[in-house]
Amino acid sequence: MLGFDGTAVSPEWAELQARYKPGGMILFARNLEDPAQIIELTNGLQTRSPHSPLLIAIDQEGGRVSRLPKRFTIFPPCGLVGACRSEELAYAAAAVTAAELRAVGVNMNMAPVLDVHSNPANPIIGDRAYGTEPDIVSELGLAAIRGLQGKGIVACGKHFPGHGDTGTDSHKELPVVKAPLETLVQRELPPFRHAIANGLASIMTAHVVYPALDAQHPATLSPAILTGLLREQLGFDGVIVTDDLEMRAIVDHHGIGDAAVQAFLAGADILLICKDHDRAVAAMEAVRKAVESGIISPDRLDASVRRIMQLKRKFLRSHLPADPSVAQLVVGCRTHQVLLDTIRRTHERMPKAQL
Numbered sequence: 001m002l003g004f005d006g007t008a009v010s011p012e013w014a015e016l017q018a019r020y021k022p023g024g025m026i027l028f029a030r031n032l033e034d035p036a037q038i039i040e041l042t043n044g045l046q047t048r049s050p051h052s053p054l055l056i057a058i059d060q061e062g063g064r065v066s067r068l069p070k071r072f073t074i075f076p077p078c079g080l081v082g083a084c085r086s087e088e089l090a091y092a093a094a095a096v097t098a099a100e101l102r103a104v105g106v107n108m109n110m111a112p113v114l115d116v117h118s119n120p121a122n123p124i125i126g127d128r129a130y131g132t133e134p135d136i137v138s139e140l141g142l143a144a145i146r147g148l149q150g151k152g153i154v155a156c157g158k159h160f161p162g163h164g165d166t167g168t169d170s171h172k173e174l175p176v177v178k179a180p181l182e183t184l185v186q187r188e189l190p191p192f193r194h195a196i197a198n199g200l201a202s203i204m205t206a207h208v209v210y211p212a213l214d215a216q217h218p219a220t221l222s223p224a225i226l227t228g229l230l231r232e233q234l235g236f237d238g239v240i241v242t243d244d245l246e247m248r249a250i251v252d253h254h255g256i257g258d259a260a261v262q263a264f265l266a267g268a269d270i271l272l273i274c275k276d277h278d279r280a281v282a283a284m285e286a287v288r289k290a291v292e293s294g295i296i297s298p299d300r301l302d303a304s305v306r307r308i309m310q311l312k313r314k315f316l317r318s319h320l321p322a323d324p325s326v327a328q329l330v331v332g333c334r335t336h337q338v339l340l341d342t343i344r345r346t347h348e349r350m351p352k353a354q355l
């Protein structure tokens with residue numbers, strides 16, 4: 001799954017897509033101007049993938065992690081929604097986000113955040129999490145998953161096995177969470193366990209080291225965490241997506257090709273590279289060579305292909321080009337704005353002790 005610069009597909013990226021046939025693309029604010037332009041972009045990307053519909057993803061959490069432009073309904077951060085203590089509002093916000101994403105041809109949201117915000121000094125999670133307690137994150141996280149997936153958008157819970165206790169930002173360096181195993185099991189894992197038991201389609205990995213689980217590798221590159229814990233112990237058979245392999249927590253310690261192969265061998269299904277053309281090519285060539293040399297076995301490759309194709313059959317089976325006339329009715333409509341106002345008013349009425 002690849003990202004690129006610009007609001008249209010450049011000849012360079014068109015050539016890459018034709019040659020390598022990536023299974024997904026991820027969009028950022030740099031790619032998005034208004035509904036009409038987004039529809040032209042997503043429809044164009046899909047047209048270049050006649051062999052299989054693309055997963056077209058975005059990080060639309062609400063609050064500071066919102067990629068959509070102003071015409072859309074942009075909800076407050078999950079921390080504010082969590083403070084409302086309302087599964088109904090969490091569900092409704094996710095369902096509205098899903099409707100607006102589908103209207104412009106986006107079919108996957110890298111949300112919800114299932115991290116428990118347990119470290120006040122955490123520089124990257126904060127109000128992106130629904131709260132500081134596993135129970136509230138579990139309940140509202142599942143409500144959001146149902147809102148997204150019920151409207152046909154692939155939900156991707158993140159960041160497994162939990163980014164809420166980090167003291168550094170994995171975009172800039174490799175964090176280490178030194179919590180004992182008992183704490184991880186009781187605090188970090190419950191939201192993921194609850195979501196897995198109730199149909200979460202995909203999970204994103206954390207570029208974080210957890211010595212209690214694997215002292216040598218960040219979760220993204222750890223067979224003990226992705227296969228041993230997530231697949232075997234928690235029973236997750238959905239799609240595992242890496243966080244961006246270009247983040248410094250990874251590339252400061254590994255070449256992009258080595259990281260891509262390691263992540264795949266650890267148990268990841270989709271390798272996410274969010275910007276650089278040359279790194280994307282290097283990663284795809286490294287995986288191809290690892291398959292050809294036998295480092296990645298046919299069975300291992302087939303297992304990921306099976307999971308990705310099952311995901312696409314479930315969520316992209318009725319794929320049709322996005323329709324500008326539909327988007328005009330859906331994006332930022334009055335009903336959606338009323339819900340946004342309701343969430344803000346509900347938060348304002350909450351007793352201070354509950355916030």
